[in-house]
Amino acid sequence: MREHLDQQLTRLNHDLIKMGAMVEAIIDKAVTSLKNQDLELAKSIYTDDDAIDEMELKIEKDCLNLIALQQPMAKDLRRIASALKIITDLERIGDHAVNIAKITLDIGNEPLMKPLIDIPKMAEIAQNMIKLSLDAFVNQDIELAKKAAEMDEQVDDLYDTVINEVFNYIQKDSKFLNQGIKLLFVGRYLERVADHTTNICERIVYMVTGERVEIN
Amino acid sequence: MEPILSIRNLNFYYGEHKALKDVNMDIYKNNVTAFIGPSGCGKSTFLRTLNRMNDFIENVKVEGNIIYEGKDIYSKEMEPVELRRRIGMVFQKPNPFPKTIYENIVYGLRKNGVNKKEVLDEVVEKTLKAVALYDEVKDKIHKSALELSGGQQQRLCIARAIAMQPDVVLMDEPTSALDPISTMKIEELVLELKKDYTIIIVTHSMQQAARISDYTAFFLNGEVVEYDETSKIFSNPRDKRTEDYITGRFG
Numbered sequence A: 001m002r003e004h005l006d007q008q009l010t011r012l013n014h015d016l017i018k019m020g021a022m023v024e025a026i027i028d029k030a031v032t033s034l035k036n037q038d039l040e041l042a043k044s045i046y047t048d049d050d051a052i053d054e055m056e057l058k059i060e061k062d063c064l065n066l067i068a069l070q071q072p073m074a075k076d077l078r079r080i081a082s083a084l085k086i087i088t089d090l091e092r093i094g095d096h097a098v099n100i101a102k103i104t105l106d107i108g109n110e111p112l113m114k115p116l117i118d119i120p121k122m123a124e125i126a127q128n129m130i131k132l133s134l135d136a137f138v139n140q141d142i143e144l145a146k147k148a149a150e151m152d153e154q155v156d157d158l159y160d161t162v163i164n165e166v167f168n169y170i171q172k173d174s175k176f177l178n179q180g181i182k183l184l185f186v187g188r189y190l191e192r193v194a195d196h197t198t199n200i201c202e203r204i205v206y207m208v209t210g211e212r213v214e215i216n
Numbered sequence B: 001m002e003p004i005l006s007i008r009n010l011n012f013y014y015g016e017h018k019a020l021k022d023v024n025m026d027i028y029k030n031n032v033t034a035f036i037g038p039s040g041c042g043k044s045t046f047l048r049t050l051n052r053m054n055d056f057i058e059n060v061k062v063e064g065n066i067i068y069e070g071k072d073i074y075s076k077e078m079e080p081v082e083l084r085r086r087i088g089m090v091f092q093k094p095n096p097f098p099k100t101i102y103e104n105i106v107y108g109l110r111k112n113g114v115n116k117k118e119v120l121d122e123v124v125e126k127t128l129k130a131v132a133l134y135d136e137v138k139d140k141i142h143k144s145a146l147e148l149s150g151g152q153q154q155r156l157c158i159a160r161a162i163a164m165q166p167d168v169v170l171m172d173e174p175t176s177a178l179d180p181i182s183t184m185k186i187e188e189l190v191l192e193l194k195k196d197y198t199i200i201i202v203t204h205s206m207q208q209a210a211r212i213s214d215y216t217a218f219f220l221n222g223e224v225v226e227y228d229e230t231s232k233i234f235s236n237p238r239d240k241r242t243e244d245y246i247t248g249r250f251g
Helices: A003-035 A039-070 A074-107 A118-139 A142-150 A152-172 A174-209 B043-049 B080-086 B101-111 B117-130 B150-162 B180-193 B206-212 B230-235 B240-246
Strands: B003-014 B017-028 B032-036 B060-068 B087-090 B168-172 B198-202 B215-220 B223-229
Touching (some): A003 A039, A003 A074, A003 A174, A039 A074, A074 A118, A074 A174, A118 A152, A118 A174, A142 A152, B003 B043, B017 B043, B017 B198, B017 B215, B032 B043, B032 B206, B043 B215, B101 B117, B150 B168, B150 B180, B180 B198, B180 B206, B198 B206, B215 B230, B215 B240, B223 B240, B230 B240
Parallel strands (some): B032 B215
Antiparallel strands (some): B215 B223
16 A cells, blocks of 8 residues: 555655765765865866756655645654755755865965865765765664764764864964964864755655654 | 543454454544444444443443543443533534524523523624634524535534533544545544544544644554554554554455
């Protein structure tokens, strides 16, 4: 029974995974282009973000249609409501990638004050969080969602390290001030990416159990 | 919250067949309580036990207690006719008497010896207004009720039920014979009426239960599987059987 609804829910799953993969990739691209000072790659992020925005609108429209036409109840309703919230967080992550790209373009070919290590690490963990959270969404796996959310702490710790390191550079020589502030922003954006992913994980717990939780 | 009806360990039998199994429930005052469940689950049978409408069926047996105002409604002190005045009923198909609109509404009052014209006039106007029918029929209240549309007839039947100033109004699928607009009017009416009455409604439409009720009970094979706040039942039911039923994955 309700095969039609089930098919549409499966399609919603696929679209969310697709959007998640796009978001995971855009973060990777943003940090890679910064690290390698690849300005062409940074520019392409704008187009990728447009595609993410379009995907958000598509999923939102599909969710509203499902609610209007199928009158979903209980777990079906929670799944659709969660999807609506999750896409907002994913879309915001896309925006943060654009913010990072802006900084990359701003720094341009000016040499980096040091090779970037912790910022790419933050990005890597955040990407992994996104990936795990979407796996958790698809498999309705609350343990995996919690595990992904707990990784937020690692990102926060790295962010603290980045702040300290940049401060040290600036204290040593004020010529690092301009670029240092920009890199601090990059750290801040990545920290926000991890926070949005934590929101997604909390949504997944709600979707599966009907209970609202705050992880971290 | 104050329960107006407390049902304890209720069993009901049609001959050998046990149609209700150990039902326990508190019905809260000035709330709308909906009973949902598949055909034959016992929801209408249960509704009819609440004002002893099952007394008219032969070879039935009731066990357990239904406490209303501190008394068991199946006890000897309870007079069934008086009980049904206090706990009125509206049926699936509108069933106005083949009389005028006016006489339909005052029927019960006349039966109880109220004949004073001013009193009856006032009740007719008040109840027709309460069921949002007054403007539509005010010029023809002395014409036959059978001239009204189905939706109007059903609102008239609700007016007839509340003219007796009951505490509780039982509604057995009151909109299943009506078109969507008439259904919406009845639903709006139910939401208005709960300010003054306690409403218990059996419905086949889960969306209707979701739209108008405060509490919902899900019945299956004569048992109450789950009884809770409507928002809880429709967003996060506890029992998998409820989940399967309301998400349409039953069976």
